[in-house]
Amino acid sequence: MWSRVLGPGVVGRTALCWRSLYTMQLKTGEFQSLFTDGLNGLVEIFGKHKHELRIAGGAVRDLLSGKRPEDVDFATTATPEEMKLMFQMAGIRMINNKGEKHGTITARLHNENFEVTTLRVDVETDGRHAEVEFTTDWLKDAERRDLTINSMFLGLDGTLYDYFKGYEDLQNRKVRFVGSAEQRIQEDYLRILRYFRFYGRVALEPGDHEPETLTAIRENGHGLAAISGERIWVELKKMVVGNHAAHLLELMYRLKLAQYIGLPPGGDVEVMKQVWQNAKDHSPKPMTVLAALFHCPKEVDKMDFRLKVSREEKNLALFLVKHRRELCKSRDEPHSSKPFTDFIIDSRELDSQAKVCELLKYQGEEKLLAELSRWSIPRFPVSGHDLRRMGVVSGKEIGATLQNLRDIWKTSRYQMDKEELLSYVKP
Known part of the structure; x- marks a missing residue:
C-alpha cells in the first residue's frame, strides 16, 4: 500500500493486487457538489439497509476529468425487489420503472430523480440485446461494460474502484474496450459507434487507434446492419459534432461501415x-x-x-x-x-x-x-388591405403589385417604409 499527491482534488491512491483492482480517493469540488439533500437521503437509505451504492459509468469518467456530470447513474448490490421495499418503507416515491426487468429503479427524493441499477452479468447476448442476471460482484458488472473508461465505479466516500485501468486510459487519453474488443463488439454491435463517439470525446490525436481494435471493427461491422436506425442515429449524431469528426467519418468509410448505417x-x-x-x-x-x-x-x-x-x-x-x-x-x-x-x-x-x-x-x-x-428579419410594411384602400381590388392585381413592391423593398435593402413603397402604386 502506498500513496502520493496526484494533483488538485486527489488525496492519494492505493494499489491493491486483488483482481487487478485499482483505487484512489477523489475529493474534488465537482464530486462534493453532487451531495444534495436528495443524494444524502439516498445514501442514508442504502446505508441503513447495508447495501452498497456507487456512482457508475460516464459520471465517474466526467468527475475524474474535472467535470460535473449532467446525469449520474448509480449501481448497487441491492436487487430491484429489495430497493422497492427500502423505498416503500422510507415513504419514497418510485417513478417510471419500465427498466425494472433490467434491474433499474428510479426513486424521487427532494424533487430529484435517482436512477439506481442492480449489478448485472450478461447471461446471453445476440449482438443487439442482452439477457441479464443480477449479481453482487462489482467486477462481473464491470466486465460486461463496453470501454475501460466507462467501467469504473465511485463510492460515495470518494473511493474509485477501477478493474481495467480505466483511470490510466483516461489520463493517457486512450479509448480501449474492456478485455477483448471482438467479444465486446459481438455482444452489442452498437459499441462500434460508441467507440468512435468516445474517441472523439477523449483522444487528443485523430489517429491514435490500436490496430487490433480497428481490425475487430472492420471484421464485425456487418453486425451494425441488425441495429435499429434510431439507436445508430443517437450515437452517430453525437460523434459528428465531437472532436476528430472528419477523421472518424473517413475512418468509418475505410472500415466499410457506411453501407450499414445509412x-x-x-x-x-x-x-x-x-x-x-x-x-x-x-x-x-x-x-x-x-x-x-x-x-x-x-x-x-x-x-x-x-x-x-x-x-x-x-x-x-x-x-x-x-x-x-x-x-x-x-x-x-x-x-x-x-x-x-x-x-x-x-x-x-x-x-x-x-x-x-x-x-x-x-x-x-x-x-x-x-x-x-x-x-x-424585417417585416414587409405593405399589406393587401393597404392596396385595397388605394383602389386595387382584383386579387390577381393585388398579388402582382405586392410582389413588385416586395422586389423594390428588397432592392432598398429593406429600408423603404410603407409610404415610400405605396408611392409606386398607380391605382
Whole structure:
C-alpha cells in the first residue's frame, strides 16, 4: 500500500493486487457538489439497509476529468425487489420503472430523480440485446461494460474502484474496450459507434487507434446492419459534432461501415473534410456535416429510411444539398449578405434563417454567418388591405403589385417604409 499527491482534488491512491483492482480517493469540488439533500437521503437509505451504492459509468469518467456530470447513474448490490421495499418503507416515491426487468429503479427524493441499477452479468447476448442476471460482484458488472473508461465505479466516500485501468486510459487519453474488443463488439454491435463517439470525446490525436481494435471493427461491422436506425442515429449524431469528426467519418468509410448505417457508400469524404474544417468552430448541426457526403436528394431519402431522423433534420439535409451551389454570394458583391437575406425574406418557412446559417457554416462564410446570426428579419410594411384602400381590388392585381413592391423593398435593402413603397402604386 502506498500513496502520493496526484494533483488538485486527489488525496492519494492505493494499489491493491486483488483482481487487478485499482483505487484512489477523489475529493474534488465537482464530486462534493453532487451531495444534495436528495443524494444524502439516498445514501442514508442504502446505508441503513447495508447495501452498497456507487456512482457508475460516464459520471465517474466526467468527475475524474474535472467535470460535473449532467446525469449520474448509480449501481448497487441491492436487487430491484429489495430497493422497492427500502423505498416503500422510507415513504419514497418510485417513478417510471419500465427498466425494472433490467434491474433499474428510479426513486424521487427532494424533487430529484435517482436512477439506481442492480449489478448485472450478461447471461446471453445476440449482438443487439442482452439477457441479464443480477449479481453482487462489482467486477462481473464491470466486465460486461463496453470501454475501460466507462467501467469504473465511485463510492460515495470518494473511493474509485477501477478493474481495467480505466483511470490510466483516461489520463493517457486512450479509448480501449474492456478485455477483448471482438467479444465486446459481438455482444452489442452498437459499441462500434460508441467507440468512435468516445474517441472523439477523449483522444487528443485523430489517429491514435490500436490496430487490433480497428481490425475487430472492420471484421464485425456487418453486425451494425441488425441495429435499429434510431439507436445508430443517437450515437452517430453525437460523434459528428465531437472532436476528430472528419477523421472518424473517413475512418468509418475505410472500415466499410457506411453501407450499414445509412450513409451513402460513395460519400464525398474529401468535401466532408473541408466542410468540417469550415464549420467545426461554429457548433454545426450534425446534418450540416453529414450533408457533404450526399450527392443528391435520393441519398438523403435512403439515409432517412435507415436512420429515422427527425423531419427537421431531414429537411436541413435536403436544403443543404439543394442550395449549397444554387444559393451563392452575389458576383457583383462578393461579400454581400443580400442573396441570403433575400432568400430568407422570400421563404415561407419559419426556420429559413437557421437553415441559411447552417449553409454559411457549410460554406465557411464566417463573416456572413456572424452578420446573419445577428440579423432580425424585417417585416414587409405593405399589406393587401393597404392596396385595397388605394383602389386595387382584383386579387390577381393585388398579388402582382405586392410582389413588385416586395422586389423594390428588397432592392432598398429593406429600408423603404410603407409610404415610400405605396408611392409606386398607380391605382
